[in-house]
Amino acid sequence: MGQDTARQRLIEAGEELYAEAGVGRVRLRELNALAGVRNDSAVHYHFGSQDGLLEAILQTHLYEIGARVDATTAILCTGRDGSPEALRDAIAALAIPFAEKLRDERGRRFIRIVAQVWGRIGDWQQQRFIPSSALAMDLIRRSARGLPAAVLEERMWLITRFVVSSFAARAENQDAVVDGIVLDEFVYDVVGMATAAYFAAPPEGGFWPEKWPAVREG
Template structure:
């Protein structure tokens, strides 16, 4: 039992250290040896032992972050199919924004914004952390609301909108982490993010220049 408890504690230390470094230095610039050192571990193979690889550690962080978002989204799932585009985006943004409430969540927003291209939206192949969840169902419903757009534009625009939302929340998270004073209160910020995202997604298809 003691060994199991110690292993759980080591795993948690590695997760917290990785969250800190991925959020502050960036995912690409954070070395495994630095994560191990910050976690207070003497075994250089600790990440490999507990997570299989550095990528496995990152996936574990994002899976836990997605579980929290799924729980926040759950109360709105029964009515999602009835929502228009702004309503769906409000559900998405509101669920994502719950991460702003804690320091861990703020760090995770900083991390997920760096890897938003891995979501699988453009190919309709969800990342394993998104597959089968309410969040992916929500993304699918958002796409349905803009079904009048040509498919390539629709998928690209949806991916870009999600990237915008992630970047905006990551920026807000950084302001909270550094103690900066945002220009707007959180309610206004989130409402504006929904409005901007809806406008981006529902914009008409551009006409080709004839010049």
């Protein structure tokens, strides 16, 4: 582990255990054992609770990512009019800083944790930790404004989850890479798929193909 303090050791132990076992499935004694702390109340002392430890893990990495998002959104999003190319660049501005975490083990564990908690713990939102991400999200909205508002918001939610989940899948097993696709190619491909998803035809009157069976209820 890195810096040898009880707090830092607990953060790194949390990264490992939450990534491998899953958030909400780790016991305090497991955290303490891996961190090498003897005080049973160490997590409460340093973080208040396991939720506090989880937030500290997120903040540890998102502080670094936030600085990179500031830079990428300034380059790719500032002063842009909405367009398909601008939409793709906005996705890339958000995706690239997260993808850089895939280059080392701690970063890969962080990505796996993020995929578990994205939007599911309290009011955890990307913009809470990375305010500059709002610039990229605004550009996405302006670039896809032909979509009905409800459809656009749902796609933004689902497509963001797709990108994060794709990175987590890559993080889980670095050896399971199809045809040896390198990281830059992988990120470019994920951004391309995410961009294309915004331009799929939205559901409108009479949208259901006649040959499709109806979705069953119950």
